[in-house]
Amino acid sequence: MPKKTVYKATIEHIQILDEDGKLDASLAKNTLTDEEVAFLFEQMVIWRHLDEVAFKLQRSGRMGTYPQNKGQEAAALGSGFAAKKGTDFLVPCYRENAALFLHGLAPHMILLHWMGDERGNQIPDNVNCTPISIPIGTQMLHATGIAWAYKIRKEPRCVVTYFGDGATSEGDFHEAMNFASTLEVPCVFFCQNNQWAISVPREVQMASETVAQKALAYGMPGVQVDGNDMFAVFKATRDALDRARKGGGPTFIEAVTYRLADHTTADDAKRYRDVKEVEAWTKKDPIIRHRKFLESKGLWSDKKHAEVEAKAKKIVDEIIKTAEGIEKPSPADIFNFTFAEIPEQLRIQRDTMRTNSLGQDPSQTGLKPEHAHTR
Amino acid sequence: MPELNLVQAINQALAQEMERDERVVVLGEDVGLNGGVFRVTEGLQAKFGRERVVDTPLAESGIIGTSIGLAMAGMRPVPEIQFEGFLGPAYDQLVNHAARFRTRTRGAITIPMTVRVPVGGGIHAPELHSDSPEAIYSHSPGLKVLMPSTPYDAKGMLLAAIRDPDPCIFFEPKRVYRSFKEEVPEGDYEVPIGQAKVVSEGDDITVVTWGATVFQCLAAMDELPDDVSVELIDLRTIYPMDTDTITESVRKTGRCVVVHEAPRTAGMGAEIATVIQEACFLHLEAPVQRVTGFDTVMPYYKLELEYLPESPRIVQAVRECLAY
Structure with missing residues (x-):
C-alpha cells in the first residue's frame, strides 16, 4: 500500500483595513458601513480613555491590580458588534471590556471588579455575558455548555468566548474545543493572540505556526484575522456566527493583535520585552488606522476627534464617579451569597463575626458579654 | 551576616541548591526571564540557563505532570504555581499522581519534587490570588505541606524540601514576602521538615x-x-x-x-x-x-x-x- 496524504489544510489570514488605513474594498463588501465604523471608532476612543484612566487609578491607589486592554480594542469591538446584542452571549476573559460595553454592561462594573468588589460581577439579567474570568483558559468550557443549552432548546442564539494565546496551553481549552466540535454547538472561540502571556511570548508558548491551526485538530474551521482591523474581525465573527446559527457548529478565530501595555499594573514588561517590538506594534494601533480610514472618507477631522475626546472624558469621569461612589459592601455580604439559603453554622459565623473570635461556643466562654469586643 | 527578606532567602536557597545539585530544575509560568511575578526566581535563568530555569507553557496541570515525569527520571524539579488559586488544574496531578506513586508502586517509583506556591491574603490582590488551601493538601496522604513565615526558615526549609525524597508543597505567605528582613546565613543549612x-x-x-x-x-x-x-x-x-x-x-x-x-x-x-x-x-x-x-x-x-x-x-x- 503506497503512502498517501490523509489530511491537508491551510489557514487563511484576513486583513481588510491595513495599518495605513487603506481598505480592501472587495473584501469589505457587506461588512461595516461607514457610519458603523464611525460609531465603533468613537467607542474605541472612549474605552481607550477609560483604560488609561483605570491605569492611573491603580497608580494612585484608588484601584487594585488592573489589566489594560490597550491596543486590543478593534478585536473586542469588531467581534462584539458582530454578535447580536440581547440574543447572543459573551463569555469573556478580561481583555475585551469594549465588547461587554457594546452588549450593555455598565462600564463602572468592570472598575468595581478591579476595586475588589464582587458587585462588579453582578451582571443584570438583561445583559448577556458572564463576568470577568480570572483562572486562565477555563471559561471556554462554560461557553460550550451555554451554547449546548441553546442547541438543546433549539434557540437561534450563539456564544462568543474570549481568551488569549496563553490560554490555549491549558487542558480546559482543548476539552472545550473537542466538546464544542463533537457536540456541534453554536460557539465562536475568539482568541486574542496578543503575543504575550505575561512574560512568555507566543513562540515560547507554542510550537505551532499559528494559533488558528489548533482548531483543525478538532475538526473545526480555524481562521486568522488581523485583530487590529475591525472589518476583518467583524467579517470573521459574523460569518462564524451565521454558520453557528444555522447549525454549522463552532468556529475558531485567531485575532492577531498586541498587548500594548503591561500584563497588568503589577507587571513591568520592560523586563522581558524589546522596546522596538512595542514601537513597531504601536504603529499598528487600531486607533491610528481606523481614524485614517474615517478621515479618508471625510467622516473624521481633528475637530471631530477633539469633540469625541471631550465626550470620552466626560463619560469616563462619570463612570469613575459612579464606581467610587459605591460604598464598601457590608461584611455580611461575605456570607450571604455562599448558598441560596444560609446554613445555620454559617449564619452564626455571620451574625457574630464582629463580636466573636469565631472560637469558643458562647456558652463555653468565661467572658461576660461586656467583654465582647467589637471592631 | 546579611539580612534578607523572604523572597531573597528563597532565591538564595534555589541558587545554592542549583549550584550544588545539577539535577535541580526550576520551571513554571514566567519564572525565567521575568524572574517570577514576585521575582522569587530573579536572576536564576541568567545564571543557570534556559535548560534549568524554564518558562513553561501556561498550564498548571502540565507543569506538575511533567515535574512528576522529571522526578521519575532522576531530576529534582522545583515547579512554581504562580498563585495558590491556580493550583486547581494541577490538583489531579498532585493528589492522584505525585502523592500516590510511592504507595502504589510500593516504593519502586518516588516523586522528589518541591512545588513552590505563593499563598494567602492581605495584599489587595485580585480574585483567586488570596486563598489558603493548606488543609486540602494536608488531607491528601503522600504530600508534605510546608509554610515558613520567616526568611531564615524559608531558606532552610526549602533546602530540606528539595532534598526530601517525597513530594512537598512549599507555600510562601506572600503577605510577608517583603515585609521584613532578618539575618540569613550564607552557607548551607536545613531547617528540618516537621519541626515547629x-x-x-x-x-x-x-x-x-x-x-x-x-x-x-x-x-x-x-x-x-x-x-x-x-x-x-x-x-x-x-x-x-x-x-x-x-x-x-x-x-x-x-x-x-x-x-x-x-x-x-x-x-x-x-x-x-x-x-x-x-x-x-x-x-x-x-x-x-x-x-x-x-x-x-x-x-x-x-x-x-x-x-x-x-x-x-x-x-x-x-x-x-x-x-x-
Missing part, C-alpha cells in the same frame, strides 16, 4: 499558627496585658505536624488558641484541637479556641481584612480562653 518553632515562650496560654498570621499573633500579643504570658508556636510544617511541640506546650499552659487564614470547617485548627484533646485532655483548663477565616469564599479585597484573622479577633480569643 516556639517563637516566644510563655506559661499562660499556647497560640499555634503558621504563615503570615504569625505576625498577626505577635501584634495581638502586644495588645494583651503585660502579665499575660503567651507561648507562640509557628507550626512551619503543616504536614507532617510537629504534635510534640504543641502538646508539650499545652500540657504546660492548659490553654490553646489556633489561628489560621483558611476557612474554619475541616481546617487545620480542627485537626490541632483534636490532637490536643487526644493527648492533653487532663491538662486542659479551657476548650481549644479557633480564630480562622470564615466558611465562605475568600472575599475580594474590599472585605479581605474583615475575613482574615486580624489581631482584635485573636486578642478576643486569648482573653476568652484565659477567662474560662
Whole structure:
C-alpha cells in the first residue's frame, strides 16, 4: 500500500483595513458601513480613555491590580458588534471590556471588579455575558455548555468566548474545543493572540505556526484575522456566527493583535520585552488606522476627534464617579451569597463575626458579654 | 551576616541548591526571564540557563505532570504555581499522581519534587490570588505541606524540601514576602521538615499558627496585658505536624488558641484541637479556641481584612480562653 496524504489544510489570514488605513474594498463588501465604523471608532476612543484612566487609578491607589486592554480594542469591538446584542452571549476573559460595553454592561462594573468588589460581577439579567474570568483558559468550557443549552432548546442564539494565546496551553481549552466540535454547538472561540502571556511570548508558548491551526485538530474551521482591523474581525465573527446559527457548529478565530501595555499594573514588561517590538506594534494601533480610514472618507477631522475626546472624558469621569461612589459592601455580604439559603453554622459565623473570635461556643466562654469586643 | 527578606532567602536557597545539585530544575509560568511575578526566581535563568530555569507553557496541570515525569527520571524539579488559586488544574496531578506513586508502586517509583506556591491574603490582590488551601493538601496522604513565615526558615526549609525524597508543597505567605528582613546565613543549612518553632515562650496560654498570621499573633500579643504570658508556636510544617511541640506546650499552659487564614470547617485548627484533646485532655483548663477565616469564599479585597484573622479577633480569643 503506497503512502498517501490523509489530511491537508491551510489557514487563511484576513486583513481588510491595513495599518495605513487603506481598505480592501472587495473584501469589505457587506461588512461595516461607514457610519458603523464611525460609531465603533468613537467607542474605541472612549474605552481607550477609560483604560488609561483605570491605569492611573491603580497608580494612585484608588484601584487594585488592573489589566489594560490597550491596543486590543478593534478585536473586542469588531467581534462584539458582530454578535447580536440581547440574543447572543459573551463569555469573556478580561481583555475585551469594549465588547461587554457594546452588549450593555455598565462600564463602572468592570472598575468595581478591579476595586475588589464582587458587585462588579453582578451582571443584570438583561445583559448577556458572564463576568470577568480570572483562572486562565477555563471559561471556554462554560461557553460550550451555554451554547449546548441553546442547541438543546433549539434557540437561534450563539456564544462568543474570549481568551488569549496563553490560554490555549491549558487542558480546559482543548476539552472545550473537542466538546464544542463533537457536540456541534453554536460557539465562536475568539482568541486574542496578543503575543504575550505575561512574560512568555507566543513562540515560547507554542510550537505551532499559528494559533488558528489548533482548531483543525478538532475538526473545526480555524481562521486568522488581523485583530487590529475591525472589518476583518467583524467579517470573521459574523460569518462564524451565521454558520453557528444555522447549525454549522463552532468556529475558531485567531485575532492577531498586541498587548500594548503591561500584563497588568503589577507587571513591568520592560523586563522581558524589546522596546522596538512595542514601537513597531504601536504603529499598528487600531486607533491610528481606523481614524485614517474615517478621515479618508471625510467622516473624521481633528475637530471631530477633539469633540469625541471631550465626550470620552466626560463619560469616563462619570463612570469613575459612579464606581467610587459605591460604598464598601457590608461584611455580611461575605456570607450571604455562599448558598441560596444560609446554613445555620454559617449564619452564626455571620451574625457574630464582629463580636466573636469565631472560637469558643458562647456558652463555653468565661467572658461576660461586656467583654465582647467589637471592631 | 546579611539580612534578607523572604523572597531573597528563597532565591538564595534555589541558587545554592542549583549550584550544588545539577539535577535541580526550576520551571513554571514566567519564572525565567521575568524572574517570577514576585521575582522569587530573579536572576536564576541568567545564571543557570534556559535548560534549568524554564518558562513553561501556561498550564498548571502540565507543569506538575511533567515535574512528576522529571522526578521519575532522576531530576529534582522545583515547579512554581504562580498563585495558590491556580493550583486547581494541577490538583489531579498532585493528589492522584505525585502523592500516590510511592504507595502504589510500593516504593519502586518516588516523586522528589518541591512545588513552590505563593499563598494567602492581605495584599489587595485580585480574585483567586488570596486563598489558603493548606488543609486540602494536608488531607491528601503522600504530600508534605510546608509554610515558613520567616526568611531564615524559608531558606532552610526549602533546602530540606528539595532534598526530601517525597513530594512537598512549599507555600510562601506572600503577605510577608517583603515585609521584613532578618539575618540569613550564607552557607548551607536545613531547617528540618516537621519541626515547629516556639517563637516566644510563655506559661499562660499556647497560640499555634503558621504563615503570615504569625505576625498577626505577635501584634495581638502586644495588645494583651503585660502579665499575660503567651507561648507562640509557628507550626512551619503543616504536614507532617510537629504534635510534640504543641502538646508539650499545652500540657504546660492548659490553654490553646489556633489561628489560621483558611476557612474554619475541616481546617487545620480542627485537626490541632483534636490532637490536643487526644493527648492533653487532663491538662486542659479551657476548650481549644479557633480564630480562622470564615466558611465562605475568600472575599475580594474590599472585605479581605474583615475575613482574615486580624489581631482584635485573636486578642478576643486569648482573653476568652484565659477567662474560662
